[in-house]
Amino acid sequence: MIPASRLGLLVAGSVAEGLSARLDPSVPIEDVRLGKFVKIVGQKYEYFCLVTDVQLDSANNDVLRDPPGDPNKIDQFLRQVLSGTTTYALVKLKPELMLANLAADVAFEDADMVPRPARTIPPHFSNVSEATLADFERVFGQDDGKNHFQIGQPIDMDVPVCLDLRRFVERSNGIFGKSGTGKSFLTRLILCGVIKASAAVNLIFDMHSEYGWSAKNEEGIEVKGLSQLFGSRVAVYTLDLESSRGRGVKPAGEIKIALREISVADIALLQDELRLHRTAVESAALCEDKLGDDWVARLLDMNGEELTAFANLEGGNHASLSALRSKLRLIDRLPFVERSLERSTLDQVIAQLERGQHVVLEFGRQRNLLAYILAANVITRRLHELWVKKTERYWNTKDESDRPRPLMITIEEAHKFLNSDAARQTTFGTIARELRKFYVTLLVVDQRPSGIDAEVLSQIGTRITCQLNDERDIDAIFTGVSGGSHLRTVLATLDSREQALVLGHAVPMPMMVRTRKYDPVFYAAVAADPVSAMAARARRYEEIFGDE
């Protein structure tokens, strides 16, 4: 008895090279697409595989030398007869996971009951079939609003594919894709999942002001931002009060950065943006050493004579110091940078995060990289220091109430923070490498993953990749991923929108998905906490009965 969902029979393969299955004549070859999720039932285990290639093959090469190509009835009949017998399709499969075959009469260990990487292969002529909803749930879990969050659906089926959020927030993650492929929608989707499940506290450096209150999708329709969906659980701060108010956003506060909050590490990170000479960082370090916390302001205030005197006294290079000073004027001129502040506005943000509230930091019109990198680095450095202290205290007391909340920091244009020069010197590089030790992770959003330091990339736990064209970027995605070559072909066939390849720590196996729609249905699903549900019901009441 052949099961209805059977696609074919396993005919060849190896663990290393992947498997080959011969497609049944009754299955149209065009229905089998790259990235399809299929199941092979072996004698002891069920294997879950991805289709990595579809090939035409023939049992006899004479057919190919003299193909029945005429449009007449005889050749048409010949083609029908030959297809599936002499000429057939081979499907290349990459076995990803194995799970106990419950129908088998074998005593299984507990370890066999959870999906594990496939370390063997099923025997010849095992049935290859389409995976069912139950299979997906066994492998990816169910969207329960807590630990699993539905990120989308497989390309050709209507079943949920879920991220394991507990695993997701354990490590730094990346969302990649060239511009216009829906990265920021995907990011917002995932942030919603993390916030709803309270899996981590989020700080989002919102370069284009699209996460906080609202954003426009590709069709120009306005969609809800995080603070609309989660109300008081998400606070929006801004670096540009005027722009935020102009867009109708009511920010929780305006962020100003005092010059004394800027350190040498921040300057080092801005090397590219400020076109600093190599010696500038050394000069900055000298200034910080000799002039104290307020070194930026003091350096800026020096006139020519004072600078010469300082250089001579401390053994600095005059030209370098002078160049540094003129570059620092660019920072001084940023609207959100103040000479001095009575009290740091960052404290408010940090206190909010410590309480478990999520923070979106809008940049408004300050969307140039200089502003973005400076602000993000200053804030992240302080947070990282704080979280390291918290973690050390937790290690000492071993008291669960001291355990820091996991903090996830979302940064865009991540290659600016994490390129191979910057990654060694900046907090972001440290966070990306230190993993979850200090309960701080990154959500890296970027269109040029090849610009990110390889060491950092290899530490990225879950990679969610939209379409990429550049070969180097594709290579970068598969840094530190075993079996990457099989997935390259899959990645290359992603649509330019609403499709992504998810692989890594938070999914048991790589999966090509149609990303979940960010629409009213989704709003209702994520905002199903009591307060917003009540508000939604009230709105519904108004819709039905009018405002009266």
Add this chain to the structure above:
Amino acid sequence: MSLNGFAGATAHFEPALIGEVVEASTTEFLAQAVELDSAPPFGVFVQVATDEPMTVYGVVAHVQTAGIDPGSRAIMRGHDDIRDDRIYQENPDLPLVLRTTFRALVVGFEEHGQIHQFLPPRPPRLHYSVFTCTPRTVTSFTNAGFDYLQALLNAQDVPVDELLAANLRHTTRSEGADFLQDAGRELAQLLRADYARLTGILRRCLAPIEMVR
């Protein structure tokens, strides 16, 4: 003459007596047609009942008309304007000295209602009647599988390709185009090493069917 009458799909629903077994072996049997020149067409299914509840099925692989006495050979009888059928009218003794025989390859048998597509334990008995198979019998025989194609393919001393094509042609008329496609696929499996032969057979299967439609 009943030659044309046999061919149509709706022609025969009762098995028609068509001959008598005069030679039998495990793999084939020779039958004499009940009437001169009225052998079943090349390639059709025939059946022989036995004393046991067993029916042997064969496929007509060769038809011959010659003198009854193996030693005597027919001589020319036409003269002037006595030609063709008029020769028979002028020589009413001809049906008595000539006979039509046909050879059928054994392709399977039915025992206790079960059809098997392999050789029967015993050949049919001499002098038992040979019948043409009804479309219903052909359906149940072909539904049992396509293993019989292998038997035809391995036959000796017969034009195998012609035989296969003729058999599939006849059977398709009663079974429909889907049968031909399934049989063609089976044949493609059997002849996967010989593409030219496969296409030759399939072309011969198809042409007359197009004419019928």
